[in-house]
Amino acid sequence: MKFKYYAPTTLEEISKLKEEGGLLFSGGTDVFVKMKAEVLNPEVLVDTKKLEVPEIKCSENELEIFMNTTYTDVIKNDCAKKFNSLVKILIEVGSPQIRNRGTPIGNIGNASPAGDFLLAAYLLDGTAVIAPGMREIKIEDLVAGPGKLNMEKGEFIYSIKLKKLEGYKTYYEKVGRRNALVISIASIATAVKLNNGVVEDVKIAYGSLGPTIVRFRDLEEEMKGKKLSEDLIDEFSARYQERIKPITDVRASAEYRKKLAKNLFIKAFNSI
Ligand SMILES: Cc1cc2nc3c(=O)[nH]c(=O)nc-3n(C[C@H](O)[C@H](O)[C@H](O)COP(=O)(O)OP(=O)(O)OC[C@H]3O[C@@H](n4cnc5c(N)ncnc54)[C@H](O)[C@@H]3O)c2cc1C
Numbered sequence: 030m031k032f033k034y035y036a037p038t039t040l041e042e043i044s045k046l047k048e049e050g051g052l053l054f055s056g057g058t059d060v061f062v063k064m065k066a067e068v069l070n071p072e073v074l075v076d077t078k079k080l081e082v083p084e085i086k087c088s089e090n091e092l093e094i095f096m097n098t099t100y101t102d103v104i105k106n107d108c109a110k111k112f113n114s115l116v117k118i119l120i121e122v123g124s125p126q127i128r129n130r131g132t133p134i135g136n137i138g139n140a141s142p143a144g145d146f147l148l149a150a151y152l153l154d155g156t157a158v159i160a161p162g163m164r165e166i167k168i169e170d171l172v173a174g175p176g177k178l179n180m181e182k183g184e185f186i187y188s189i190k191l192k193k194l195e196g197y198k199t200y201y202e203k204v205g206r207r208n209a210l211v212i213s214i215a216s217i218a219t220a221v222k223l224n225n226g227v228v229e230d231v232k233i234a235y236g237s238l239g240p241t242i243v244r245f246r247d248l249e250e251e252m253k254g255k256k257l258s259e260d261l262i263d264e265f266s267a268r269y270q271e272r273i274k275p276i277t278d279v280r281a282s283a284e285y286r287k288k289l290a291k292n293l294f295i296k297a298f299n300s301i
Pocket residue numbers: 052053054055056057058059060061062077096121122123124127130131132133134135136137138139143144145146184185186187210211212
């Protein structure tokens with residue numbers, strides 16, 4: 030396989046090379062696997078790691094993760110550690126080698142419905158900053174489908190901003206066919222804020238159960254103001270099972286995935 034390799038140092042150069050058809054990579058943990066399998070055959074590879082960018086900006090309420098920042102960089106950052114619902118998810122990504130090399134931004138770039146950081150970004154109402162113009166867009170509006178992002182040809186992700194969940198109980202589980210290095214059959218991340226047993230706010234995101242991460246805002250709205258009881262869990266777990274439309278693939282059937290949607294919901298809400 031022959032390709033040209035560039036390692037630009039400015040946003041403008043990256044943008045120009047991408048506009049001309051270059052394929053960006055940072056950690057390469059998705060790109061190189063696909064090149065080896067001949068799913069991707071780029072003529073021009075653009076390594077973004079020579080671009081000087083901050084690693085992490087972190088305040089009391091907001092965390093910003095930049096391109097080229099690895100999972101390990103986030104997990105080891107003292108301020109980012111306080112975003113524990115995020116860290117819970119990131120420590121489950123791949124293996125230490127993948128976390129040392131792979132980047133959360135590459136996970137969004139890959140736009141896989143099984144992407145663990147993508148799941149976290151949906152749960153935490155993430156916003157993407159898009160270079161070179163630095164426009165901001167909600168993560169849910171950025172993702173157009175599996176492997177597809179709503180960006181112009183010369184655009185790329187510069188950073189992702191995430192909000193901290195204060196006073197929420199969170200849950201995360203990934204179901205796969207083995208324990209290590211799994212691509213999930215289904216995953217769930219939830220965050221619930223209760224006030225005297227009544228749901229004040231709730232966020233429920235599923236991975237691997239649709240063309241992208243699934244979040245039904247209308248169902249979340251309906252849960253608010255209701256007492257978190259066994260009846261409520263029964264009712265809404267059944268409604269999520271009904272509404273979710275997964276596919277059958279090599280990892281699991283659609284029917285099995287629908288049952289998982291229900292059971293993961295029950296587990297998540299019974300853990301509170
Ligand atoms: C053994 C193994 C285990 C894995 N386990 C998991 C797992 O448990 N969970 C999980 O979610 N993933 C997993 N992955 C997939 C992968 O590691 C992650 O998706 C990782 O976050 C990709 O980051 P990267 O920097 O390596 O991406 P790259 O391979 O560099 O790029 C991925 C995609 O993003 C695009 N891209 C890169 N930078 C940008 C940018 N700035 N703007 C826009 N697009 C960009 C690239 O063009 C490409 O399409 C695994 C992979 C392997 C090989």
